[in-house]
Amino acid sequence: MRISKISRNKIEIEDGGKKVTIEVSRLTKHYILTITDGENTVDLTVKNIESAKVINALRKVGVSSIHRVMSYLSAMTAVKTIEAPRAIFMNVDEVVYVPEGGGDAKKMGEVVETYFHTADNEWRVFAKNIDTGQYELREAFNITASMKNISKLFLHYNTANVDVEVVRELYNVAVEVKEVLKQYIVLDEKYYDVATAWIIATYTRWAAPYSELLIIRKLGFGSGGSTLLKTVRLLSARPLKLVVNTSPAAFYRVVDFAMPTIALDEIREDEVDRSRLAELKLLAESAFDAENVVLRVDQGEVEAFSPYANVAVVDTTDKFTTYSAERRAWTVVIKQAHPPRFYDAEEILKSTESLREKLYALGIALPTMYLIQWRTLAKEQGLGVLKFLEKASRHLCGGSEIFENALRTVAAQLDYAKQTALLTDPKRLVAEALQKILEDAKRELEMAASSPANAAEYIRIAAPEDPEYRCGVIYLQKLVRELRRRFMEVVQVDTTKLDSVYYTSEQVRYWFRVNEDVEMYLKPAKIKTLLAEMGIMLEADSNRNYYVRVCR
Amino acid sequence: MKFNEGIYFVGKRCYRVARLFDECSERREKVAQKAASLYRNGRYLGGCMIMYEVSPELCAKLKSK
Numbered sequence: 100m101r102i103s104k105i106s107r108n109k110i111e112i113e114d115g116g117k118k119v120t121i122e123v124s125r126l127t128k129h130y131i132l133t134i135t136d137g138e139n140t141v142d143l144t145v146k147n148i149e150s151a152k153v154i155n156a157l158r159k160v161g162v163s164s165i166h167r168v169m170s171y172l173s174a175m176t177a178v179k180t181i182e183a184p185r186a187i188f189m190n191v192d193e194v195v196y197v198p199e200g201g202g203d204a205k206k207m208g209e210v211v212e213t214y215f216h217t218a219d220n221e222w223r224v225f226a227k228n229i230d231t232g233q234y235e236l237r238e239a240f241n242i243t244a245s246m247k248n249i250s251k252l253f254l255h256y257n258t259a260n261v262d263v264e265v266v267r268e269l270y271n272v273a274v275e276v277k278e279v280l281k282q283y284i285v286l287d288e289k290y291y292d293v294a295t296a297w298i299i300a301t302y303t304r305w306a307a308p309y310s311e312l313l314i315i316r317k318l319g320f321g322s323g324g325s326t327l328l329k330t331v332r333l334l335s336a337r338p339l340k341l342v343v344n345t346s347p348a349a350f351y352r353v354v355d356f357a358m359p360t361i362a363l364d365e366i367r368e369d370e371v372d373r374s375r376l377a378e379l380k381l382l383a384e385s386a387f388d389a390e391n392v393v394l395r396v397d398q399g400e401v402e403a404f405s406p407y408a409n410v411a412v413v414d415t416t417d418k419f420t421t422y423s424a425e426r427r428a429w430t431v432v433i434k435q436a437h438p439p440r441f442y443d444a445e446e447i448l449k450s451t452e453s454l455r456e457k458l459y460a461l462g463i464a465l466p467t468m469y470l471i472q473w474r475t476l477a478k479e480q481g482l483g484v485l486k487f488l489e490k491a492s493r494h495l496c497g498g499s500e501i502f503e504n505a506l507r508t509v510a511a512q513l514d515y516a517k518q519t520a521l522l523t524d525p526k527r528l529v530a531e532a533l534q535k536i537l538e539d540a541k542r543e544l545e546m547a548a549s550s551p552a553n554a555a556e557y558i559r560i561a562a563p564e565d566p567e568y569r570c571g572v573i574y575l576q577k578l579v580r581e582l583r584r585r586f587m588e589v590v591q592v593d594t595t596k597l598d599s600v601y602y603t604s605e606q607v608r609y610w611f612r613v614n615e616d617v618e619m620y621l622k623p624a625k626i627k628t629l630l631a632e633m634g635i636m637l638e639a640d641s642n643r644n645y646y647v648r649v650c651r
Numbered sequence: 652m653k654f655n656e657g658i659y660f661v662g663k664r665c666y667r668v669a670r671l672f673d674e675c676s677e678r679r680e681k682v683a684q685k686a687a688s689l690y691r692n693g694r695y696l697g698g699c700m701i702m703y704e705v706s707p708e709l710c711a712k713l714k715s716k
Contacts, residue, residue, distance in 0.1 A: 106689050192662030197714055199657045199667075208652065210661050229652050230696070 270496035296505035302462025335360035351404035426481035570650040665710035675699035
């Protein structure tokens with residue numbers, strides 16, 4: 100028996116004067132085999148080449164060495180399948196040209212392919228065709244996803260179609276999203292723009308290094324915070340259904356693969372189970388950066404999951420105040436609506452179907468088609484993605500008012516946070532107090548030197564080392580005491596509210612206590628490290644007492 | 652993208668672009684198209700030029716030839 104390869108997908112078998120040709124082609128998940136022996140033709144559709152159906156067909160046409168033919172066929176159809184790292188991922192490969200026979204390698208450009216997983220568990224790739232230079236959408240067969248129950252997990256998921264022209268609709272889409280928001284919630288005009296920009300950004304964030312949280316702030320309960328949160332979630336990319344009592348490994352697997360939008364409503368410490376609370380806090384703290392990973396043991400193996408996700412939080416209880424003060428979050432302040440607006444998930448989902456398709460398409464097309472601009476702008480934490488959307492909208496659609504307003508508002512928020520950072524930075528306060536004590540000690544030495552007769556009156560902090568009062572030492576114990584003294588504050592108590600007979604005569608009593616914010620820094624070990632950070636080293640005398648040396 | 656005869660690297664993959672005939676005719680074009688279809692990831696580029704994937708070993712050989 101002789102087997103010869105006629106073309107890439109066709110072999111010819113000569114077996115005892117008989118000629119059989121077999122052609123294999125692939126159609127979606129199936130192989131189509133055409134076996135011809137000169138007289139008859141058999142067509143087979145199979146999922147696996149190594150199946151009884153194929154073997155029987157080969158036997159019927161009189162092929163003797165089934166093993167050899169099967170190995171040929173499976174080699175022809177072998178396509179390497181790749182397990183996808185995420186629901187959307189980008190492959191960027193440089194095209195380098197080397198003239199045959201040697202010569203300098205020359206970079207010719209880049210091949211950018213964006214693979215994405217769709218709601219019907221298929222994979223597609225949006226990429227530039229090297230020959231034509233046009234972007235096109237293809238099906239990708241050699242990729243497998245680690246998740247199946249998409250419709251059970253998400254309220255909606257990546258759509259299958261990406262049209263190149265969708266990028267021209269960026270601004271129209273933004274206007275439409277804003278209109279939907281206006282129907283269901285009451286906000287200041289600028290916050291509509293921030294929420295709209297955040298929603299659109301969720302679709303592109305899979306390609307960005309940072310994902311800023313959306314923090315919804317309100318003055319009290321019942322102001323419509325949850326309505327805003329739910330509406331934002333419904334409009335954002337891959338919204339995860341509410342997670343109830345999930346195991347951390349399962350939760351992180353979903354987040355890791357799909358990079359969903361997660362809405363956290365009022366984390367109340369007294370109501371949420373402690374371990375789950377820790378999980379949620381960890382998520383909110385780590386979801387903003389694509390490089391963070393969470394390690395979990397899964398069936399005896401350590402696995403790393405990326406908690407990178409779009410997170411929106413309602414924060415009345417001020418659990419996330421510190422995040423809103425950093426570059427990690429955009430903030431929206433909600434107003435009470437009169438009469439209250441009602442949230443209707445079904446109606447929103449129904450009316451925004453085509454809008455969502457455009458949003459998903461935009462999320463894939465924008466970073467792929469404008470990769471260079473995307474990379475330069477999106478790497479800035481806080482404003483990067485917003486800057487990109489504003490520029491893209493201005494250049495592609497001729498208008499970008501919503502993004503401009505959002506950019507202005509968020510930039511002002513982050514700027515204010517930067518200016519007022521000292522308020523939330525107790526360590527800085529302690530460092531400044533330390534600096535002041537050292538300066539005071541120097542001033543005391545100077546005053547003592549200028550009038551040595553009254554030196555004892557001036558010197559309080561540092562013990563002088565020489566008769567000219569050039570240098571002095573502050574013992575660590577004294578330094579700690581002095582620091583504590585400076586952070587003393589008066590606390591007032593209304594004794595009539597106390598349940599004790601001793602306090603009946605006076606209504607108000609006072610006592611002193613150290614400011615609670617800085618107390619953790621007022622310990623010798625912490626002060627030692629603080630001093631080291633300021634470039635001041637502790638020294639020890641012969642009795643092993645530590646001191647700081649100051650010279651005027 | 653315009654291709655010249657030589658080796659193209661796309662990430663780790665290696666492709667060879669070859670001109671099968673110096674002077675191209677309609678008949679020769681058909682031959683080139685057929686030839687392209689026989690190679691792994693083969694593609695006809697027009698003008699009797701074809702592009703196909705080659706193994707990393709062969710690629711290294713062609714580069715230093």
